[in-house]
Amino acid sequence: DLDDKRVQVTIFRVANFGTLAAVRLCKLSVRAREENTFGTRPDSGEQKTRISDQRFNQSEYLESQERIHTGKKHHHCFQCGKSFTQFGGLKVHERIHTGEKPHQCSQCGKSFTQIGTLKVHERIHTGEKPHQCSQCGKSFNNLGTLNVHERIHTGEKPHQCSQCGKSFTRLGTLKIHERIRTGERSYKCLHCENTFCSLGILKLHEITHTGEKPHQFSHYGKNFTQSGSLKMHERIHTGEKPFKCFQCGKTFNRSRNLKLHEMIHTGEKPHHCSQCGKSYTLLGSLKMHERIHTGEKPFKCLHCGKTFYRSTNLKLHEMIHTGEKPYRCSQCGKSYTLLGGLKMHERIHTGEKNFKCLHCGKTFYCSRNLKLHEMMHTGEKPHHCSQCGKRFTLLGGLKIHERIHTGEKPHHC
Structure with missing residues (x-):
C-alpha cells in the first residue's frame, strides 16, 4: 500500500x-x-x-x-x-x-585528510562550541568529545580490557592500557632513545627537549607544557570543581582526585605489599610502606642529618628547627605546626569524636588513635626488632626496646 x-x-x-x-x-x-x-x-x-x-x-x-x-x-x-x-x-x-592531506586550514595552514576534521579544527580558531552537555552546561567543539564527556556523569565505561576486565570511557585509553600490558612502545623520540606507548606521552616528553611551554595563564603569565595543566591551575583561581561523587556529592577539581575518593566508598585497594600483604589505595602509599621493610629513608634533614621515610615527615621535622607553628586555636591560642593538628585539638573544645571502632564502638578524636586502637583487636604489630625479632604495635615501643640491645640510657637523673 x-x-x-x-x-x-x-x-x-x-x-x-x-x-x-x-x-x-x-x-x-x-x-x-x-x-x-x-x-x-x-x-x-x-x-x-x-x-x-x-x-x-x-x-x-x-x-x-x-x-x-x-x-x-x-x-x-x-x-x-x-x-x-x-x-x-x-x-x-x-x-x-x-600522507595526503588535501584539506588545509586557512588560519594556521594545518592540513587534514578529511573535510569534516578540518571543520572541527576551525572551531579552535573561531571558538565555536556548538555541542553542550545537558548535565553541567559545558560546551565542546565536536559531538564525539561531548559523548565521551557525558560518560563522566553516567559512569559508563564501554571499553573493557579482555585480559584484566578493567573498563575505560575512551577506546584510546583502553588501547594505551593494552600496550602497557603487552609492553608495546611504538612511538620513538627523535631526540633520544626513549620509546612510548602513546603519541600523546611522546609529545609531552619531546617538550623536555624543546623547553616549550605553549599554554599561558592570562592573569600573571605562568606557563604550562600541557593545556590540561593550565585548565587545572585555573580552577585554583576560579574555585571550579566539575567532578562530582555520585555517592556523597563531594566535588573535585580533578578527575583523578574523584577516582581516588570513590575508592573510599568501594573499598578498593589495588596495590598490595609483597612482604606482608597489606593493601593501599595509592601506589605512592604502597611505596612509602615498603620502606618499612627495606629500611630506606631517602629524605635527610640538612640541619641534623636525621633521615625519614616520607618527605612530609621531613618537612614536619624541619619545623622543630625553625620553630614554625602557623596554625593557632581561636579558643585557647595554642599553636600547631600542622592544620590537621589544630583540627584535632579543636575537637577537645567541641567534644567531637568522628572516628568509631567497628569492633567495639569506641570513638576517637583522630584517625591515628583509631588505627592504633584497632591493632588491639587485630593483633597487628608492624614494627619488629632486627636483633631479636620481637614485634611492636607502635614504632615508639620498638625504639624503647632497642635500647636493651644498644645499652643506650638517654635519661639522666
Whole structure:
C-alpha cells in the first residue's frame, strides 16, 4: 500500500538484471523515497527519461544499502588489507598511507585528510562550541568529545580490557592500557632513545627537549607544557570543581582526585605489599610502606642529618628547627605546626569524636588513635626488632626496646 508512510521493505527494479530485488532499509516512507529519488510521477515522458538515466545510480545505491545492512566490505586497501563498505571510505583511508592531506586550514595552514576534521579544527580558531552537555552546561567543539564527556556523569565505561576486565570511557585509553600490558612502545623520540606507548606521552616528553611551554595563564603569565595543566591551575583561581561523587556529592577539581575518593566508598585497594600483604589505595602509599621493610629513608634533614621515610615527615621535622607553628586555636591560642593538628585539638573544645571502632564502638578524636586502637583487636604489630625479632604495635615501643640491645640510657637523673 503506497499510502503506508512507515514501511521496512522497498522494492527497486534493477534494470541491468531485469529482476526485482528487496532490501530492508531504515523505515523510510515509500512516497518520500519516490519524490526524492525517482521523481514525483513516473508516468510523464520527462520523468521516464530521468528514471532511465538513473538506472545505474539506483543499482549502485541498492548495492550500497545491501552492504550497509549485510556488513559486506568489497573495497580493500592494498597496503594493509583493511576493508570498507564504501569506495569513498577506502579513498579517505588510503591517505593514511600516502600522507595526503588535501584539506588545509586557512588560519594556521594545518592540513587534514578529511573535510569534516578540518571543520572541527576551525572551531579552535573561531571558538565555536556548538555541542553542550545537558548535565553541567559545558560546551565542546565536536559531538564525539561531548559523548565521551557525558560518560563522566553516567559512569559508563564501554571499553573493557579482555585480559584484566578493567573498563575505560575512551577506546584510546583502553588501547594505551593494552600496550602497557603487552609492553608495546611504538612511538620513538627523535631526540633520544626513549620509546612510548602513546603519541600523546611522546609529545609531552619531546617538550623536555624543546623547553616549550605553549599554554599561558592570562592573569600573571605562568606557563604550562600541557593545556590540561593550565585548565587545572585555573580552577585554583576560579574555585571550579566539575567532578562530582555520585555517592556523597563531594566535588573535585580533578578527575583523578574523584577516582581516588570513590575508592573510599568501594573499598578498593589495588596495590598490595609483597612482604606482608597489606593493601593501599595509592601506589605512592604502597611505596612509602615498603620502606618499612627495606629500611630506606631517602629524605635527610640538612640541619641534623636525621633521615625519614616520607618527605612530609621531613618537612614536619624541619619545623622543630625553625620553630614554625602557623596554625593557632581561636579558643585557647595554642599553636600547631600542622592544620590537621589544630583540627584535632579543636575537637577537645567541641567534644567531637568522628572516628568509631567497628569492633567495639569506641570513638576517637583522630584517625591515628583509631588505627592504633584497632591493632588491639587485630593483633597487628608492624614494627619488629632486627636483633631479636620481637614485634611492636607502635614504632615508639620498638625504639624503647632497642635500647636493651644498644645499652643506650638517654635519661639522666
